Amino acid sequence: MTFSDVTLDVSGERFQVTYWISGSDAAEARKNARDLCLEQTVELSDSMVPDGDLRDIIVGQIENSQEIDSDLYEFVISYAIEITGFELANLISVIFGNTSMKRGVRVLRAEFPESLLKHFPGPRFGTAGIRQRLGVPHRPLLGTALKPLGYSAERLAESAYQYALGGIDIIKDDHGLCNQKFAPFRERTRQSAAAVNRANEETGGQSIYVPNISGPVDEVVERALFAKEVGAGGVELFSGIVGYDFLRVLAEDDRLDLPIFHHPALLGTYFLNPREGLSSQFLLGQLVRLAGADATIFTGHGGRFPATREDSQRLALSASQPMGPMKPILPMPGGGMTIDSVGDMLDLYGNDVVLLVSGGLYSLGPDLVANCQLFREKVDQYSSAWE
Amino acid sequence: MTFSDVTLDVSGERFQVTYWISGSDAAEARKNARDLCLEQTVELSDSMVPDGDLRDIIVGQIENSQEIDSDLYEFVISYAIEITGFELANLISVIFGNTSMKRGVRVLRAEFPESLLKHFPGPRFGTAGIRQRLGVPHRPLLGTALKPLGYSAERLAESAYQYALGGIDIIKDDHGLCNQKFAPFRERTRQSAAAVNRANEETGGQSIYVPNISGPVDEVVERALFAKEVGAGGVELFSGIVGYDFLRVLAEDDRLDLPIFHHPALLGTYFLNPREGLSSQFLLGQLVRLAGADATIFTGHGGRFPATREDSQRLALSASQPMGPMKPILPMPGGGMTIDSVGDMLDLYGNDVVLLVSGGLYSLGPDLVANCQLFREKVDQYSSAWE
Numbered sequence: 119m120t121f122s123d124v125t126l127d128v129s130g131e132r133f134q135v136t137y138w139i140s141g142s143d144a145a146e147a148r149k150n151a152r153d154l155c156l157e158q159t160v161e162l163s164d165s166m167v168p169d170g171d172l173r174d175i176i177v178g179q180i181e182n183s184q185e186i187d188s189d190l191y192e193f194v195i196s197y198a199i200e201i202t203g204f205e206l207a208n209l210i211s212v213i214f215g216n217t218s219m220k221r222g223v224r225v226l227r228a229e230f231p232e233s234l235l236k237h238f239p240g241p242r243f244g245t246a247g248i249r250q251r252l253g254v255p256h257r258p259l260l261g262t263a264l265k266p267l268g269y270s271a272e273r274l275a276e277s278a279y280q281y282a283l284g285g286i287d288i289i290k291d292d293h294g295l296c297n298q299k300f301a302p303f304r305e306r307t308r309q310s311a312a313a314v315n316r317a318n319e320e321t322g323g324q325s326i327y328v329p330n331i332s333g334p335v336d337e338v339v340e341r342a343l344f345a346k347e348v349g350a351g352g353v354e355l356f357s358g359i360v361g362y363d364f365l366r367v368l369a370e371d372d373r374l375d376l377p378i379f380h381h382p383a384l385l386g387t388y389f390l391n392p393r394e395g396l397s398s399q400f401l402l403g404q405l406v407r408l409a410g411a412d413a414t415i416f417t418g419h420g421g422r423f424p425a426t427r428e429d430s431q432r433l434a435l436s437a438s439q440p441m442g443p444m445k446p447i448l449p450m451p452g453g454g455m456t457i458d459s460v461g462d463m464l465d466l467y468g469n470d471v472v473l474l475v476s477g478g479l480y481s482l483g484p485d486l487v488a489n490c491q492l493f494r495e496k497v498d499q500y501s502s503a504w505e
Numbered sequence: 506m507t508f509s510d511v512t513l514d515v516s517g518e519r520f521q522v523t524y525w526i527s528g529s530d531a532a533e534a535r536k537n538a539r540d541l542c543l544e545q546t547v548e549l550s551d552s553m554v555p556d557g558d559l560r561d562i563i564v565g566q567i568e569n570s571q572e573i574d575s576d577l578y579e580f581v582i583s584y585a586i587e588i589t590g591f592e593l594a595n596l597i598s599v600i601f602g603n604t605s606m607k608r609g610v611r612v613l614r615a616e617f618p619e620s621l622l623k624h625f626p627g628p629r630f631g632t633a634g635i636r637q638r639l640g641v642p643h644r645p646l647l648g649t650a651l652k653p654l655g656y657s658a659e660r661l662a663e664s665a666y667q668y669a670l671g672g673i674d675i676i677k678d679d680h681g682l683c684n685q686k687f688a689p690f691r692e693r694t695r696q697s698a699a700a701v702n703r704a705n706e707e708t709g710g711q712s713i714y715v716p717n718i719s720g721p722v723d724e725v726v727e728r729a730l731f732a733k734e735v736g737a738g739g740v741e742l743f744s745g746i747v748g749y750d751f752l753r754v755l756a757e758d759d760r761l762d763l764p765i766f767h768h769p770a771l772l773g774t775y776f777l778n779p780r781e782g783l784s785s786q787f788l789l790g791q792l793v794r795l796a797g798a799d800a801t802i803f804t805g806h807g808g809r810f811p812a813t814r815e816d817s818q819r820l821a822l823s824a825s826q827p828m829g830p831m832k833p834i835l836p837m838p839g840g841g842m843t844i845d846s847v848g849d850m851l852d853l854y855g856n857d858v859v860l861l862v863s864g865g866l867y868s869l870g871p872d873l874v875a876n877c878q879l880f881r882e883k884v885d886q887y888s889s890a891w892e
Contacts, residue, residue, distance in 0.1 A: 160653035176655040208683035219773030266547035268563040296595035361748025386606030387782040395774040
């Protein structure tokens with residue numbers, strides 16, 4: 119019993135994914151690459167695939183390869199754009215769905231033609247849109263996280279007020295704040311948004327509060343709209359838990375019309391091992407941008423998480439480099455940053471960045487507002503060249 | 506500037522997570538474990554946490570530890586049930602959200618008290634419910650995957666018909682079939698469900714067609730209900746892409762009332778490295794069961810994917826062992842299985858299993874119906890003891 123061929127009506131357009139594939143030598147790596155081409159498409163062994171369109175169009179095609187190390191090879195593999203169905207879940211699955219369960223394969227990056235990208239709305243705001251909302255055209259942006267879990271909505275709102283008074287542009291929830299009874303989502307969002315807006319009235323600033331709307335999938339959109347209603351200036355989502363495609367749904371929603379800050383909760387495992395999984399450049403740069411995030415939070419080089427300078431830079435670059443009609447988005451490095459890292463971070467990322475400092479603000483002195491002002495001064499000092 | 510303590514009204518109930526944590530010696534591993542307790546909760550350094558309820562209730566607590574190897578230690582860490590907000594996304598984030606971005610930590614398994622489990626509906630059908638729907642009270646169940654991507658809905662439906670005639674109980678979509686123009690979701694589901702039901706009328710059997718409903722998050726529920734409407738007998742979902750909590754939403758939906766088959770697309774990276782990520786036992790056993798899956802598809806030992814016998818067995822056990830009110834669910838090992846593996850698989854899993862053989866059915870001979878019957882005979886031969 120064999121499969122028969124089909125005649126397919128397709129555009130001929132293909133997108134390309136660059137993988138690192140391990141193998142004891144070039145021949146084995148190539149065999150592994152060919153297996154991947156089959157696994158990610160027809161899920162049949164090579165001998166079962168009939169000649170014709172199934173083999174030539176549906177199956178992934180090796181376009182290019184080069185040796186990286188004696189046991190590691192880079193392959194560029196192309197897929198017909200139509201096999202994604204132009205749906206995000208399907209696109210992700212084509213790139214790495216089943217192969218995630220095999221050893222020795224890593225997705226480095228992808229190249230999507232406009233014929234594919236046009237099916238996705240992408241970021242609504244991007245870097246320029248967020249800058250406009252915040253009234254900050256050039257300088258690096260300041261971000262922080264409301265914490266800790268266990269505090270009441272009142273206490274968190276009081277901190278949010280002080281952050282805004284001190285000049286922090288983006289005040290987001292610590293990702294651990296969801297909908298616990300200590301500070302339930304609605305109460306926390308209402309109070310913190312009001313506190314930040316009250317500070318804005320006093321300072322003339324345009325700081326925003328960004329609540330974490332990650333929660334039950336049947337409440338995500340509702341929480342986002344509630345946030346908007348009570349005066350929040352953006353929403354934070356961990357799409358790797360809640361569902362990547364929620365970025366698209368939120369970006370497309372005209373009722374919401376708020377920037378989306380993507381948090382990488384649970385996603386670290388994908389990029390920790392340099393020879394397996396998904397690179398942070400692909401996952402937190404390209405993919406969340408394609409899906410619709412306006413800013414991408416990540417654990418940057420120099421904090422308490424492992425991240426090389428090169429990885430952080432590549433991620434930030436992929437957030438901003440040309441990608442068809444997709445707007446550039448803001449890299450938002452965090453995870454143990456202090457104001458002493460400001461200079462290094464600006465060296466690394468340039469001015470289109472949100473510097474996320476949270477715990478580090480508390481160690482500077484007894485007055486939170488003054489500490490935020492110190493952070494701002496530090497940024498101004500290093501970034502005066504851009505003003 | 507320091508944090509002040511809070512007085513918290515909590516039940517005192519805690520859930521426990523068993524981690525493997527690396528460290529050059531016991532002291533370093535313990536320090537890493539303590540860092541995890543802070544990272545997953547207050548996201549503050551130890552010195553910033555005031556004495557009192559924040560430190561004693563909110564921060565994770567090390568309950569137990571033992572050496573596994575000179576550089577690897579097992580820690581049992583407990584968390585207050587209230588910090589999950591009793592929402593799945595939050596629960597997942599508490600267990601591994603930020604720590605996923607650190608090296609040398611693996612979640613092995615969790616123990617949830619009934620006080621936490623009662624907030625989740627869990628599987629609607631489970632093993633017993635699926636067996637009842639299929640009219641198969643005891644013997645191992647037979648499963649296969651419709652393929653390949655590129656075939657039209659008509660051709661796929663013709664295969665589905667033959668599978669059902671041949672006695673396959675569960676005929677699911679290959680996970681690559683989503684909503685491509687070659688065989689759009691609605692057309693494929695309508696035709697394949699009708700084909701399987703037509704075969705059932707001829708044979709008196711109760712085979713089911715299980716379409717892959719993974720797609721845009723704002724269409725998942727709609728696709729599930731469509732599947733139900735046109736006579737499908739279950740739905741397949743990759744929750745690791747679409748969103749884990751969709752398992753709950755689908756399980757809770759009285760309009761749907763169909764078993765959910767969980768597919769592990771994209772999730773392999775979590776369990777490949779034995780010292781990092783999430784064990785398959787936790788992710789594809791405990792977590793998807795808690796969330797509401799009735800059957801858990803995985804790449805089993807003996808196929809074309811790497812999986813040790815022990816890992817496969819642990820996963821299958823965690824699908825069935827006592828877990829508060831949660832029904833046992835069906836393990837569904839696949840990924841390159843052939844009918845020659847039937848004996849080994851039944852040895853490994855017992856009779857409460859779905860044996861997933863797909864490509865392997867084609868190599869047996871020119872007649873697909875006859876090949877399915879061979880598969881069934883093989884199962885009957887090995888499993889006669891259970892009848």
